[in-house]
Amino acid sequence: MRLALLTDLHANREALDACLTHARAQKADQYAFTGDFVGYGADPAWVLDTVMEHVARGAVAVQGNHDYSVTHETRPQMHFEAREVIEWTRGQLSGEQMAFLSGLPLTQEFERMLFVHASAHDPVKWEYVTGLEPAERSLRAARKRMVFSGHVHTPALYRRADDGRMGSHVPVPGTRIAIAPQHQYLVIPGAVGQPRDGNSAACYALYDDVARELVYYRIPYDNGAAARRVIAAGLPIVFAMRLIEGI
Template sequence: MRLAVFADIHANRQAFSACLAAARARGAERIICLGDIVGYGADPEWAVETVMDLVHDGAIAVRGNHDNAIGTPSETMNGAAQAAIEWTRGRLSAPQRRFLAELPLTQQEDDRLYVHSEASNPARWRYVEGTSDAARSIEATDAQPHVHVTFCGHIHQPALYSMSSAAKMTSFVPTSDVPVQLLGGRRWLAVVGSVGQPRDGNPAAAFAMLDTATREITYCRVPYDVETAADRIRANGLPRWLADRLLEGR
């Protein structure tokens, strides 16, 4: 089965639409959403409704910290992010807010674990910033012995980590459109990058494809109408920094 894995959509309609189209063109048979459907961007109603429809059709979705903040006023963020969350609360319907609140923090399917941040303590929203963070997440799946690969987002930068049976870690930044074999003798952590707000200097939207038969993962980048997404942010009175950063991928 071909899986399309998306993270950090952040209410960016233009980016998510482009990624969905690209994934379907690549033969995606199942959609996975790793959270942060909302936050930062100007189209939260559309983004949540789209994911709700996908889940109704069999997709898997987990909750991100921005999704969580919609129903948890005590969870605060930096100024621009907080302004976007407060604006978003007023835009979403009660069913949409309930959908976000009821999303699980993790889901496991066969030998795959899906989480927004990392597996050792998903509710703490810690970033995977290097091999030590990745090792902590991979080791946390010891209690779930059949997990071969964990998928996460949160940091908005693509990366791929693995741990050998001797607990030796490797890491690298994958090259777009170059399949990587997820060897069975290692355990893997795939950080898929961000659909709606990349932060690796490349403004193109990011997602990943997994072929479960061949165990190959392919990281994908999709150009989209960044200018329109940025204009939508400005037109809705959200902090201009949220628009400016889209243009630079930061």
């Protein structure tokens, strides 16, 4: 199975379309979406329809914190501009789309894999996995060889060796990474819809469970068009600038 891993789509139609087009060219035969389909961007309905179509064909999907906020009372921890987009998003979605978001699980398992938006240690706390210690907590809680998550908007890869030692790897786009069967891995592909590592190109990854290889990709897309959509929708301009600057 060649599994395309996409996370933090954030209502960015142009970025998602570019990543899916690239994944098809790489002969992906299954898809996993690890949350935050809405928020920040101007096309939540189109993005959700696209995810729902993939799920109907067998794709994995789990709930992210922005998805959760749209269908629940907005959390006070969320900053003002993000809350503003959440309120706007509620008015853009159909009843079917809202039901889809509210019905998404926090985690999903498939064979030796676990999918979660943030940390598997306590998924609904939405912990940011940004170092070895939180990565180890997530891996220990997951009890699966391969853990796929998102939330941090930056590509990352963590490994827990069979002797318990933790390590990290900075992924190089397009480079094949061999996956050792005796180790445990936490894969964070980076954000499709709002990268924050200084590179505005969209992120996704592809995992081949037969060849036991993982590849991270950066996909240039028309981020100017996506930014103009944010402005035209009347959403905070900071979210348009993030798409241009990648921060």
